Amino acid sequence: MADERDPKVSQRYRELGAEVPSRELDQAILAAAHRAADKPHAPLVTPVGRHRWYFSLGAAAVIVLAVAVTYHMQQEVPDPDSVAVPAAPEERAVDAQAKRPAEKPSPSVAPAPQPSAPEPARELAREPAAPPPQVFVPDPESQRQERQRELAREAPGARSDSVGAAASRPGTAAQAERRAEPGPAPAAKPMQAPVVEAPERMLERIVQLRKEGKHEEADKLLAEFKRRYPDHRIPENVVRP
Amino acid sequence: MAEAPDEQLMLAYRDGDAGAFETLYARHRARLFRFVLRSIKSRASAEELYQEVWMRVIEARATYKPAARFTTWLYAIAHNRMVDHWRRAGLNAVSLDGIDVPADDPGPQRHMEGREALARFAAALEALPAAQREAFLLREEAGLTVAEIATATGSNEEAAKSRLRYALAKLKAAVVDG
Numbered sequence A: 001m002a003d004e005r006d007p008k009v010s011q012r013y014r015e016l017g018a019e020v021p022s023r024e025l026d027q028a029i030l031a032a033a034h035r036a037a038d039k040p041h042a043p044l045v046t047p048v049g050r051h052r053w054y055f056s057l058g059a060a061a062v063i064v065l066a067v068a069v070t071y072h073m074q075q076e077v078p079d080p081d082s083v084a085v086p087a088a089p090e091e092r093a094v095d096a097q098a099k100r101p102a103e104k105p106s107p108s109v110a111p112a113p114q115p116s117a118p119e120p121a122r123e124l125a126r127e128p129a130a131p132p133p134q135v136f137v138p139d140p141e142s143q144r145q146e147r148q149r150e151l152a153r154e155a156p157g158a159r160s161d162s163v164g165a166a167a168s169r170p171g172t173a174a175q176a177e178r179r180a181e182p183g184p185a186p187a188a189k190p191m192q193a194p195v196v197e198a199p200e201r202m203l204e205r206i207v208q209l210r211k212e213g214k215h216e217e218a219d220k221l222l223a224e225f226k227r228r229y230p231d232h233r234i235p236e237n238v239v240r241p
Numbered sequence B: 001m002a003e004a005p006d007e008q009l010m011l012a013y014r015d016g017d018a019g020a021f022e023t024l025y026a027r028h029r030a031r032l033f034r035f036v037l038r039s040i041k042s043r044a045s046a047e048e049l050y051q052e053v054w055m056r057v058i059e060a061r062a063t064y065k066p067a068a069r070f071t072t073w074l075y076a077i078a079h080n081r082m083v084d085h086w087r088r089a090g091l092n093a094v095s096l097d098g099i100d101v102p103a104d105d106p107g108p109q110r111h112m113e114g115r116e117a118l119a120r121f122a123a124a125l126e127a128l129p130a131a132q133r134e135a136f137l138l139r140e141e142a143g144l145t146v147a148e149i150a151t152a153t154g155s156n157e158e159a160a161k162s163r164l165r166y167a168l169a170k171l172k173a174a175v176v177d178g
Helices: A007-014 A023-038 A053-076 A089-099 A118-126 A140-154 A156-168 A171-180 A199-211 A215-228 B006-014 B018-037 B043-063 B070-089 B108-127 B130-142 B146-153 B157-177
Strands: none
Touching: A007 B108, A007 B157, A023 B018, A023 B043, A199 A215, B006 B018, B006 B043, B006 B070, B018 B043, B018 B070, B018 B130, B043 B070, B070 B130, B070 B146, B108 B157, B130 B146, B130 B157, B146 B157
């Protein structure tokens, strides 16, 4: 590479003068250098980017927003009783049978809403103008029946009847059921959900009692059955011969 | 330590040796100051910018790595500060005020001619585009090569070489005319 320099130009440039910084400027710079050397690696200028006030403010705003949205969503959850889908009695009975060994304590009434029930209910709440799905159209008759059944289940006699019937059964099945009970914990019993027995199951029990000659118990159970399911057809072998 | 290369002095200062910085500063203070002063019209602004350059050197000592010559690094800092200055204030030319005349007194006629020739040269330097003037000053004051000028100014070698050639041609014309 050619030397990009001209001697005459360089000489003329030197003739322009040899300015130097002032003494005060030199002292200020050297003093800053000494101060920095005393505090090794400490920046002369505070890094402002990492400690700006609006970072903390932004974080606080995000937290407040999250809490507000969560609270709002909780407020929007509808009352399960008002939108619960009434399940068929057979279906509920099967569920109750399946739940009985576990004896889960649950404060809610036995026909708890299906897990998918709140979701469409929330959709309904959000879109009131939209036509409700067929599954949510309340049938006045079924509602009335459902209400009656709930009242019956809430009555303390229903539970005691069920337990009493189980106790009266002979053999290992009743013993096993009794063993499955959580023991003498009367305080816990009111917390347990009342068991709803399917009508077919009740009829079977009545037939069984009749076979065993326990007609009085069978009559009681039949009366209870009639009270619970007044519209249900009663087979002949259930009625006392 | 006085004969140590710039890079070694800077590393020593990074490790807490303030005396190394004093040596480094003494080596570069006048040249750097002239580079800044002749790039900027106002002396006050030049002093402010000159101080900023050294403060930046002090501040960056912890991260200094001798990847290039210290001089190239120093003038790259100065270049960046000047770019910021030009952005704030617009492009300013060098000042013609306070040009020193050589001490020898060749007589009133020669003295007048010398002043005129020097004024013409200073005017030609002032009239250079900022990039060309910067390339010339980096060559004359800092002694940088074309490649180092390109590094310090963030351009490529061809551009740096072209700027330097244009600057030299115009200044040479001013000298010949004198």
